[in-house]
Amino acid sequence: MKPLWRLNLYLYKYKGYLLLGVLFTIISNFFVIIPAQLVRIAIDYVVESFSFYGAISDSDLAGEARSLFLKYILIFGVLILIMALLRGFFLFLIRQTIIIMSRLVEYDMKNEIFEHYQNLPLSFYRRNSTGDLMARITEDVSRVRMYLGPAIMYGINLLVLFPMVIGYMISVNVELTIYSLLPLPILSLSIYYVNNMINERSEKIQRSLSGLSTFVQEAFSGIRVLKAFVREEDSVNDFTKASEDYKDKSISLTLVQSLFFPLIMALIGMSVILTVYIGGIQVIEGTIGYGVIAEFILYVNMLTWPVTSLGWVTSIIQRAAASQQRINEFLDEKNDIQSTEHLEVPIKGNIEVKKVSFIYPDSGIKALDQISFKINAGQSLAIIGTTGSGKSTIANLLMRMYDVSEGEILIDQRDIKSYDIASLRKQIGYVPQDVFLFSDSIANNIGFGLDTIPEGVVEKAAKDADVYQNIIDFPKGFETKLGERGITLSGGQKQRVSIARAIAKEPSILLLDDCLSAVDTKTENAILNSLKDIMAKRTSIIISHRVSSAKLADKILVLDDGMIVEQGTHDHLMGLKGVYADLYEKQTQAPETIIE
Template sequence: MKPLWRINKYLYKYKGLLLLGIVFTVISNIFVIIPAQLVRIAIDYVVESFSLYRPLMQGGMGEIAREIFLEYVFIFGILILVMALLRGFFLFLIRQTIIIMSRRVEYDMKNEIFEHYQDLPLSFYRKNSTGDLMARITEDVSRVRMYLGPAIMYGLNLLILFPLVIFYMISVNAELTLYSLLPLPILSVSIYFVNNLINERSEKIQRSLSGLSTFVQEAFSGIRVLKAFVREEDSARNFAEASEEYKHKSIELTRVNALFFPLIMALVGISTIITVYVGGIMVIEGEIGYGVIAEFILYVNILTWPVTSLGWVTSIVQRAAASQTRINEFLDVRNDLVSTENLEADFAGAIQVKDLTFVYPDSGIKALDQVSFEIKAGQTLGIIGTTGSGKSTIANLLMRMYDPTSGQLCIDGVDIRRYDISDLRKQIGFVPQDVFLFSDTISNNIAFGLDRPDQVLIEKAAKDADVYQNIVDFPKGFETMLGERGITLSGGQKQRVSIARAIAKEPRILILDDCLSAVDTKTENSILTALKRIMENRTSVIISHRVSSAKLADHIIVLSDGKIIERGDHDSLMDQKGVYAELYEKQTQSGEPIDG
């Protein structure tokens, strides 16, 4: 139970609903017990009435006695019906309090976890898979909700009903109580083991279903590759094998489920037989009346579900504790990227980098080694290098996705650790190498960084990124819905929409992280021409492995294995006839990739 203590804050938050639920549970259980007593009184009344009925019939009073007798039986019937209706009403109120409380806690937990996820640094996402993150916010939270809702509800019901029923049973006849309840502990233990089997096989089915879903998702996402390599039959065969495994596990679960109710009914039947047998002997010996047997049979049936639920509740609590442990693991992860002063200021855009060294904490790879450079406000820096040279790492450090291992990174002479992180990132326009567009309209994708969507800014950004004409050519224009990850657009169009999204927020610093790699030379030149106008009053960083993207920069640095090996402007670097000049000549001779 220790991992579950963490959610006591939610129980305290919704203590009103919980306390009402307890009160309603007590009242509901009172209306469960009273009908059993009414049945005992009614049966004893019927038996005694029959013993008096015959003499009265002989004395000519039979019809009057019969009317009185039926009147009382009718009253008992009405009272039992009223008790049942009242119990049903309070059961409704129990669900309206405890189950609603659990749903509200589930809502709060999911929001807390999601907010915590968003607060965690990029390094956290490099270490953990998306599937695991999803499982903890969905499946694990749902299991905890089962503890907060059904488990607490049935647990309270057991704790309240069991003592009440046992007290009444003992007050009527202690010996018969002992015999009647003999099979119930066996029932509870049996249900516990059966539930564990059910849970174990359910988890296997869940994993199998997850694998099946992943397979289908990959098949549909990669349908072009699948068709191009003519692997439809293989794919269908693999799906059939995965489905066969899922079917086999489902049948195994069904077989275990088939034990559940027969087991309950068998043990309840045994308990009823014992009650009738022992009670019958006691009736013959004159120790109890006929009504007591009926009352005890009702009590046994009343206790069946609470005792059955004991095993079920125990299993739910175990699963919830395991899930809460998994949730706590991520909630205990703290973001080490914190602002030292929460400083907010409008940037001029001057960037100073001194002896910057960075080692990725998860892999131990040294991405940057003693890198130093400076960009004056409004200037453009080009960063050139091959794959793995550390270009994108500089972008991540400027955005403060990571903190440097050593060295200093300043904006306007102030260490970026002192700035408020959100304010820092709001003033930087970032176009990532791996374009990600949301399943939303083109307009909303471009306006993603704006606090309030402005159609004028959206259209201006689209024109500057040279994607406006492509957008207006769509039947719905800017209201065109993009598919998953922007699949509706071509590679070049996605890149340009991503650029439009970055410049729409009118940032003081613009970072282009190899974002022109998917566009052809003509489109690249038109975008760079447009960007040149935009970059006039903004500090810009153009990161690329293509020399053509960075040749218009005021200053260029060439990276290799995390170190600066050349620096200067385009002309001076060409005169040096070093790595930059060699890259330029190779790329010019090989031609540029065509936009598809």
């Protein structure tokens, strides 16, 4: 239960719902017990009335006695009906308090977890898969809600009903109470073990279904590749095997579930048989009336579901505790990227990187080694290098997605750690290498970085990124809805929309992280020419593996294996005849066609 202690804060927050739920549970159980007593009184009344009626059946009083007898029976029936209606009403109130409380807690928990996710550093997302993050905010929270709702509701009902019913039973007949309750502990233990078997097999089915869904998703996403390599038949065979596994696990679960109700009915039947047998002996001996047997049978049936639910509730609590422990693991994660002074000041754009080294905390890979460079406000810098040379790491450090392992980064002569993180990132226009567009309109995607979108800003940013004409060619123009991850657009269009999104918020620093890799040379030249005016007003860093992207920069850095191997202007680096000149020649000279 220790992981579930964290939920006490929510229970305290919604204590009004919980206390009302307890009160309504107590009241509703009175309307369960009273009908059983009315049944006992009614049966005893019927038996005695028939004896009396038999004695006077030939007299003139017979008709009047029969009328009076039926009148009292009707009164008993109406009272039992009223009790049932009142119980139903209070059961409704119980669900309107405890179950609603669980839904409110579920809402709060999902919001808390999602907000916490948003505040965690990028390293957290590198360590954990998206599927695991989703499972904890959906499936695990749902299991916890089952504990806060049904488990608490039935648990309270058990704690209230048991003492009340058993107290009444003992007050009527101790011996009959003991015999009638004998099978109930066995019932509870049996349900507990059967439930565990059901849960275990259900989880196996969930994993099998998850694998099946993943397989189908991949098959549909990669249908072009499947068809190109003529692997449709193999794909169908693999799906058949996965379906067979899911079918076998489902049948196995159905077999266990089929034991559930027969087991309950058998043990309830044993309680009823013992009650009738022992009660019958006592009726013959004259120690109790016929009505007591009926009353006890009703009591046994009243206790059957609470006892049955004991095993079920225990199983829910176990699953909820395991799920809450998984949730707590993520909620206990801390964001080590913190601001030291929370400065919220306008940034001019002077950047100085001093002897910076960086090791990725999750993999231990050293991405940068003693990097130093300086850019003045309004200048542009190109960072060129092969894949894995550490180019994108510099962008991540400037955005404070990570903190440096050694050295320091200064912006406007202040340590980058002194700036408020949100304020810093709002003043940096970042175009990532892996473009991500939301399933929203193109206009909203371009204006994503703005709290309010001023008129004309989106259109101007689109023109600067050389994507305006493409957008207005769509039937709905800027209001065109993009599919998942921007699938409506081509690769080049997606990158240009991403550039427009960075430009739209008028940043002090512009970071282009290999964002022109998916466009052709002609489009690249058009975008770079459009960016001339924009880059002139702000500090710009162009990260690329293509030297053609570096021609607008005032200064060029060449990285290799996390170290600066060359730096200077284009003409200076070409004169060195080193790594940069070699890259330039390889990428700009078209290979000769050899015909044999």
